[in-house]
Amino acid sequence: MSKPPFIPRPLVRANQWTILLFTVASWFISPWLLLVPLVCNLGGLLFNFNPVIKIGRRFLKKRPSDYIPEDVTQQKFNSTIAITCLTLGLIGFTSGLTVMGYVFTIMVALASGIAILGFCIGCFLFFQINQLRYKLKKNEAKI
DSSP states (O other), X not given: OOOOOEXXXXXXXXXXXXXXXXXXXXXXXXXXXXXHHHHHHHHHHHHSOOHHHHHHHTTOXXXXXXXXXXXXXXXXXXXXXXXXXXXXXHHHHHTTOHHHHHHHHXXXXXXXXXXXXXXXXXXXXXXXXXXXXXXXXXXXXXX
């Protein structure tokens, strides 16, 4: 039996910091800075290549398996949420819908900041969705 795929927690944290810092910087410098975390996470989701994680691997002081593992499936779910919010934020800012831009970028900045502090909102949603699927499947089996 093979071990499930995982990402070492420091690499997940590096990605979360990238999202947070570039999102906040986009409010003061340019909304186009949102492209950095957007492209990185899109690359991770579509091609399993996130430059932040790839570069971060070079700075790990221990073997990847020595760190707390983060589930790849869960991280891809979280990336999907981040990609959606970053895209909608960028669309908002660049199309003159500034309020829309701020709403979505504040959401992604808060989510990444809270995740850095230890509570992953995306992970909580992922768990709740899976619980709901299980209950629905269980109820289908009774019918």
